[in-house]
Amino acid sequence: MKLYLECAMGAAGDMLMSALYELLPNKEMFREKMENLNLPNVTFEYKTVKKSGISGTKIAVKVGGIEEKSEDEKHDHLHSHAQNAHHEHDHDHNHDHKHAHSHEHLPLHLHSHGNHHKHSHPHPQEVHSHNYSYAEIKKLIGDLDLPDNILKNALGVYKILGGAEAAVHGETLEKIHFHEVGSLDAIADIVGCCIAVEMLGVTEITASPVHVGYGTVRCEHGLLPIPAPAAAEILKGIPIYSGSIEGELCTPTGAALLKKFVKNFSGMPPMAVKTIGYGMGAKEFEAVNCIRAFLYEDDVSEGGDRGMVCEISCNLDDMTPEAVGAAFDLLLEHGALDVTTTPIMMKKSRQAIKLTCLCKKLDRDKFAKLILEHTTTLGVRISEHRRDTMTRTMETVQTAYGSIRIKIARGFGVTKLKPEYDDVLTASKKHGIPFHVIYDAALQASPR
Numbered sequence: 001m002k003l004y005l006e007c008a009m010g011a012a013g014d015m016l017m018s019a020l021y022e023l024l025p026n027k028e029m030f031r032e033k034m035e036n037l038n039l040p041n042v043t044f045e046y047k048t049v050k051k052s053g054i055s056g057t058k059i060a061v062k063v064g065g066i067e068e069k070s071e072d073e074k075h076d077h078l079h080s081h082a083q084n085a086h087h088e089h090d091h092d093h094n095h096d097h098k099h100a101h102s103h104e105h106l107p108l109h110l111h112s113h114g115n116h117h118k119h120s121h122p123h124p125q126e127v128h129s130h131n132y133s134y135a136e137i138k139k140l141i142g143d144l145d146l147p148d149n150i151l152k153n154a155l156g157v158y159k160i161l162g163g164a165e166a167a168v169h170g171e172t173l174e175k176i177h178f179h180e181v182g183s184l185d186a187i188a189d190i191v192g193c194c195i196a197v198e199m200l201g202v203t204e205i206t207a208s209p210v211h212v213g214y215g216t217v218r219c220e221h222g223l224l225p226i227p228a229p230a231a232a233e234i235l236k237g238i239p240i241y242s243g244s245i246e247g248e249l250c251t252p253t254g255a256a257l258l259k260k261f262v263k264n265f266s267g268m269p270p271m272a273v274k275t276i277g278y279g280m281g282a283k284e285f286e287a288v289n290c291i292r293a294f295l296y297e298d299d300v301s302e303g304g305d306r307g308m309v310c311e312i313s314c315n316l317d318d319m320t321p322e323a324v325g326a327a328f329d330l331l332l333e334h335g336a337l338d339v340t341t342t343p344i345m346m347k348k349s350r351q352a353i354k355l356t357c358l359c360k361k362l363d364r365d366k367f368a369k370l371i372l373e374h375t376t377t378l379g380v381r382i383s384e385h386r387r388d389t390m391t392r393t394m395e396t397v398q399t400a401y402g403s404i405r406i407k408i409a410r411g412f413g414v415t416k417l418k419p420e421y422d423d424v425l426t427a428s429k430k431h432g433i434p435f436h437v438i439y440d441a442a443l444q445a446s447p448r
Helices: 011-023 027-035 135-141 148-169 180-200 228-232 252-261 323-334 359-373 421-433 435-446
Strands: 004-008 041-049 052-064 069-072 117-120 131-133 177-179 204-207 216-219 222-225 271-278 290-298 305-316 338-346 349-359 381-389 391-399 403-409 412-421
Touching: 004 011, 004 403, 011 052, 011 069, 011 180, 011 252, 011 271, 027 041, 027 069, 027 180, 041 180, 041 290, 052 290, 069 177, 117 228, 131 349, 148 180, 148 228, 177 222, 177 435, 204 222, 228 252, 228 391, 323 338, 323 349, 323 359, 349 359, 403 421, 412 435, 421 435
Parallel strands: 004 204, 052 271
Antiparallel strands: 004 290, 041 052, 069 117, 131 177, 216 222, 271 290, 305 349, 305 381, 338 349, 391 403, 403 412
């Protein structure tokens, strides 16, 4: 099974966790795992909500019984992006709680999607008792009773988040501190997403280009552009667009989760959809505010497979045929899907060989390294291609000349049969019968 994430309304950790939750066949097991995290003062509420007539899930993470909310207020958003490595909260007990708080925590607690909003926090004595260092966050996650691979993924997401903040503010990870509420609800969302991905057991995650919104958000030091600096840092190398909706749509936590788990960003591939999950955001827009997650198999007919492969090639004009042949065999021995050579002519009329290796995307670096090590080339060309392949099986048929194996390929409404060369050649030599006669006999005896 594979997963496709539609990020037409950006990405936030709670929305992504909610969408993945909807795909799970065993939702009760997920809820038990989340409750057993025993994060301090953290509880969960699973709500079914409707937006634009569409039903979906919103998992509310509450810290000390309070779910962080935001209120829309045009051009009056006190954003939560850290401006200093360490934040001293200067609370005034006569503080007017109708005014936006100036908590400068990292953008790790998740913002409900909306245009220019201000945060409404509980009274400082209720929750804000501690700022977490990066080392404390690592220990907090590492101490959770979860499998190592889930812990590793969660720590990886937090490292992406912390690294982005450190880069934006010119600090090191060790000097970054995390506001308590923001840390705890972000940990819950991040770990929840990691648990859900593990439970789904998907082999590949693809996502659409990410809608980030447009405009500005206000922080204590002035207006920041959207996407906010930390999110923009994380989204480097990922296709994004501003779209027509004003406001911050992609939070740093959502961006970090996409960065960690998504291997390819593209339009929706051909797919046979099994289940669809809707993870709802808090705000209302003209477009339904959700992440849509598709659990699917490749779209095939009567068998077959679709997938992406890498083609790695180079030109060789200073190797002997024997040396090229040795490299050819080596690549196949290491699991290349296919290897070919093509005679070419290079500049100054030099006769040369083009060596081409086809491999799985995950093996790209391995085969590029092998070619650089075992040929004289100084560089390789790499391109990705979508490949449609038929499902192949082997059956044995009985002929007047003995048993012959038949390769059978099916897919996309097509069936192909091919007698095994070695078997036909062996029978031809044994009986003194022409190769093509035995080949045709095997086809006649094969299933149609």
